[in-house]
Amino acid sequence: xxxxxxxxxxxxxxxxxxxxxxxxxxxxxxxxxxxxxxxxxxxxxxxxxxxxxxxxxxxxxxxxxxxxxxxxxxxxxxxxxxxxxxxxxxxxxxxxxxxxxxxxxxxxxxxxxxxxxxxxxxxxxxxxxxxxxxxxxxxxxxxxxxxxxxxxxx
Amino acid sequence: xxxxxxxxxxxxxxxxxxxxxxxxxxxxxxxxxxxxxxxxxxxxxxxxxxxxxxxxxxxxxxxxxxxxxxxxxxxxxxxxxxxxxxxxxxxxxxxxxxxxxxxxxxxxxxxxxxxxxxxxxxxxxxxxxxxxxxxxxxxxxxxxxxxxxxxxxxxxxxxxxxxxxxxxxxxxxxxxxxxxxxxxxxxxxxxxxxxxxxxxxxxxxxxxxxxxxxxxxxxxxxxxxxxxxxxxxxxxxxxxxxxxxxxxxxxxxxxxxxxxxxxxxxxxxxxxxxxxxxxxxxxxxxx
Numbered sequence: 001x002x003x004x005x006x007x008x009x010x011x012x013x014x015x016x017x018x019x020x021x022x023x024x025x026x027x028x029x030x031x032x033x034x035x036x037x038x039x040x041x042x043x044x045x046x047x048x049x050x051x052x053x054x055x056x057x058x059x060x061x062x063x064x065x066x067x068x069x070x071x072x073x074x075x076x077x078x079x080x081x082x083x084x085x086x087x088x089x090x091x092x093x094x095x096x097x098x099x100x101x102x103x104x105x106x107x108x109x110x111x112x113x114x115x116x117x118x119x120x121x122x123x124x125x126x127x128x129x130x131x132x133x134x135x136x137x138x139x140x141x142x143x144x145x146x147x148x149x150x151x152x153x154x
Numbered sequence: 155x156x157x158x159x160x161x162x163x164x165x166x167x168x169x170x171x172x173x174x175x176x177x178x179x180x181x182x183x184x185x186x187x188x189x190x191x192x193x194x195x196x197x198x199x200x201x202x203x204x205x206x207x208x209x210x211x212x213x214x215x216x217x218x219x220x221x222x223x224x225x226x227x228x229x230x231x232x233x234x235x236x237x238x239x240x241x242x243x244x245x246x247x248x249x250x251x252x253x254x255x256x257x258x259x260x261x262x263x264x265x266x267x268x269x270x271x272x273x274x275x276x277x278x279x280x281x282x283x284x285x286x287x288x289x290x291x292x293x294x295x296x297x298x299x300x301x302x303x304x305x306x307x308x309x310x311x312x313x314x315x316x317x318x319x320x321x322x323x324x325x326x327x328x329x330x331x332x333x334x335x336x337x338x339x340x341x342x343x344x345x346x347x348x349x350x351x352x353x354x355x356x357x358x359x360x361x362x363x364x365x366x367x368x369x370x371x372x373x374x375x376x377x378x379x380x381x382x383x384x385x386x387x388x389x390x391x392x393x394x395x396x397x398x399x400x401x402x403x404x405x406x407x408x409x410x411x412x413x414x415x416x417x418x419x420x421x422x423x424x425x426x427x428x429x430x431x432x433x434x435x436x437x438x439x440x441x
Binding site for chain 1: 157159160161162164165167168169171173176177180181183184185188324327328329330331332333335336338339342343
């Protein structure tokens with residue numbers, strides 16, 4: 001009886017913690033992302049393989065931005081239930097959206113730090129960070145990379 | 155090429171969904187289905203194990219019973235013979251009994267008795283020290299015989315194994331974590347009911363065996379009286395629903411009603427056990 005109460009109590013606690021803390025942290029992250037996107041608006045990041053005609057490129061450098069994100073207990077539980085019956089894992093969508101945008105922003109920030117004005121040939125890659133056997137997926141790493149170019153005065 | 159600075163469209167890759175609705179649908183829908191599924195698996199394994207022939211069980215587990223007893227530190231001493239004789243006398247009241255019962259005593263101060271698949275019955279030395287009469291011990295052994303007759307240990311084994319497999323399989327698909335914890339809790343709640351009913355059924359069989367052996371049921375309830383005295387009332391009531399062993403006063407009540415219903419008397423002489431004297435409120439000392 002005690003064992004059940006403790007198990008259930010812990011489960012409920014984790015769910016509440018996950019929901020409350022998770023939602024708060026996610027909203028805070030989105031706010032930061034939107035603010036930085038506003039700042040980095042003037043740096044184009046495009047995925048043309050070759051530079052557009054007319055660009056006079058002085059130098060180019062590989063830039064990357066990566067981020068590792070994880071979901072909270074509550075989202076993980078919902079996704080687990082969803083995985084049994086199939087359908088969209090809506091609870092993971094915001095996780096990946098945040099991750100992608102964050103990775104692109106970091107890439108842009110690195111380009112800016114290198115004194116470049118644009119990034120071409122942008123690519124995104126995702127890989128899974130494995131957790132314990134109990135946990136399955138611990139998190140996701142999203143990598144954005146491209147060639148940052150310094151343009152001649154134009 | 156002209157570049158126009160633009161902000162990405164916010165949240166276009168995130169479905170507009172109310173998390174509370176999604177949660178409700180998933181937890182109530184899928185969650186409830188999981189609970190029902192686990193209960194069904196438990197139930198069907200319980201049924202299935204009841205149909206396993208005694209001969210299969212004995213062939214599979216008899217040797218294992220001996221090994222388990224050695225592992226439990228069962229030591230041979232003088233009491234074992236009387237214990238073995240007692241259980242054989244009691245088993246003689248079970249027509250067509252398929253088991254050759256083996257008994258053992260394990261050195262452990264907490265009073266307990268348990269049945270192992272295949273026909274082994276182990277009691278603790280603490281139990282033997284605490285029983286006030288042979289009749290009390292006879293009821294406890296009869297209760298264990300009841301578990302054998304109802305295949306309870308086999309059912310429990312089958313249920314546990316298959317449920318564990320099912321939960322593992324589901325856990326793998328659902329990516330571990332919250333769903334596994336959820337299933338553990340669900341399983342804990344649903345599994346208790348079987349065990350309670352099984353205990354009552356074993357009680358009934360035990361009481362019947364005592365009646366047949368001694369002609370009365372005096373002394374049978376003493377064990378429960380001891381337990382009830384030690385458990386505080388609050389603990390018993392609170393723990394009763396979810397524990398494997400139903401609380402002692404409830405069991406005693408049902409036994410009393412059963413005895414009354416069958417016209418079994420709880421007055422009679424009880425035989426002494428070990429070096430204890432037979433002196434009890436419902437009986438006179440044996441000459």
